[in-house]
Amino acid sequence: MTVVDATLVGPMYVTHDIYRLLLGPSWSRVDTARLERAADDRIVLVTGASSGIGEATAELLGAAGATVLLAARRADRLELVRDRITAVGGHAAAYPVDLADLDAVDRLVQDVLVDYGRVDVVVSNAGKSIRRSLADTTDRWHDVTRTNSVNYLGPVRLLTGLLPQMRARGTGQVINVSTLNVDLPAAHWAVYSASKTAFETWLRCIAPEIRVDGVATSSIHFPLVHTPMSAPTYGPWVPGLTAAQAAEVIGRVLVTRPRVLIPWWTRGAALLTTLAQGPYEAATAAVLRIARSR
Ligand SMILES: NC(=O)c1ccc[n+]([C@@H]2O[C@H](COP(=O)([O-])OP(=O)(O)OC[C@H]3O[C@@H](n4cnc5c(N)ncnc54)[C@H](OP(=O)(O)O)[C@@H]3O)[C@@H](O)[C@H]2O)c1
Missing domain, CATH: 1.20.5 (Single alpha-helices involved in coiled-coils or other helix-helix interfaces)
Structure with a gap:
């Protein structure tokens, strides 16, 4: 095992790899051949593919043989990710979209279905994090609406548009990139946790309905992952996963299809x-x- 990203934690060195080991085998990297078998020829839509976990996931799945459809707002960053995937022989396309704009989400659904005819896997990863006390939220109602639009309403609209073709074909997979905040609601995280919990609850409710039609759902309740999202709150010394490791967990979930993965x-x-x-x-x-x- 290669030990990478050594991070100083208090008096001792802890590596992100050791942290992942402590999470258990379900959080480990899956065998490359198994990942390639699961990803090959699949059309995988990754939301939030311009940064962090989504970017790393898109690159991992692109390298494993999936055709990766990259969605997020920043077109320039999506194009860079697309170019990196195609430069090593993979297939990818960029679909700039603001998930808070429900009409734009509908257009995304139409565009990908016209361009590719189907989507096999949705990695619902795009998200907005917000750590703010109630007192500081009083004059910032837009934080509440925007966070819920990106973390809840947009993803629901996207899946409402994409699930019918999966159900009709009797196959498909939804991977929800969630957080342990849904299990452990904490002070100052109310708006973020509630929006992630809302989507999680929606998914739990529809999971049996779409399972009947052969569509699998998985929710990963990630602990800390060091990305641009978490950087303002947690320094690099706080034990956590790297974005690349989180992507490998998503790769494993693509293969093993657990209903839920929680530390x-x-x-x-x-x-x-x-x-x-x-x-x-x-x-x-x-x-x-x-x-x-x-
Ligand atoms: N980092 C952690 O510690 C952690 C832990 C547990 C769960 N998570 C979850 O992991 C997911 C990915 O987060 P990350 O840590 O990788 O953060 P990140 O690097 O900030 O990435 C967030 C992604 O979401 C996209 N996004 C944000 N608002 C959007 C919008 N309105 N429309 C479309 N895309 C939008 C961003 O792209 P654009 O800005 O280009 O739109 C970006 O690609 C999130 O759902 C988060 O809740 C993260």
Whole structure:
């Protein structure tokens, strides 16, 4: 195993690879041949392909033989990703879109179906993160609407448009790039967590309906991944995955199709905070009180 991206954590060196090992085998890289078998000749739409996890996923799946349709707002960045994929013999196309614009999402659905006839896999990855207290949100209602548009309404509209052709063909896969914030709601993350939870709940509700027609759904509740999104909140010394490692997890999920992937320790912590919700919130309030008094 190659140990890369060594990061200083307190007095000891912890690598992102060791962090991934601690998450368990479900978070490991899948064998390249298996990934190529799963990706080959597939039409995969990756939202948020201009940066971070989506960009790394697009490159991984493009190298594995998928035709990757790249969606995000920044056309110039999508074109760079497309060119990197095609430069090594892969197939990719850029579809600039703002997921908060539902008419634009409808046009995206039309365009990809006209251009390619089908979409086999949707990696619903584009997202907007926001860490803000309630007090700071009062004068920023647009943060609430925009975050919900990008993380919930846009992805629902996209899938509502793309799922019929998957169901009609009796095959397809949706991979939801979610967060452990949906299991562990935390102070200052209300708008982000609620929007991600809304999409997760929508997906849970429709999962059996589309499973009947051969369409699989997977949700990955990622812990910290070091990307432009997380950089303003978490420095590189905080244990987390790299974008490339997160992409490899998505590659594994493409192959193994688990319904949900959650870090083992998140399940325990979620159970604890649910069973002891009152004490958990009291402890959080105490921490916030101390922070405020400083
Ligand atoms: N980083 C983490 O620690 C972490 C942890 C758990 C889950 N996640 C999830 O992982 C996903 C990817 O995040 P990331 O960390 O890779 O962040 P990132 O590097 O900031 O990437 C976010 C992507 O979403 C796209 N996007 C944002 N707003 C959009 C819009 N209105 N329309 C279309 N695309 C839009 C961005 O492209 P444009 O700006 O070009 O539009 C970009 O490609 C998100 O859903 C996030 O919730 C991240």
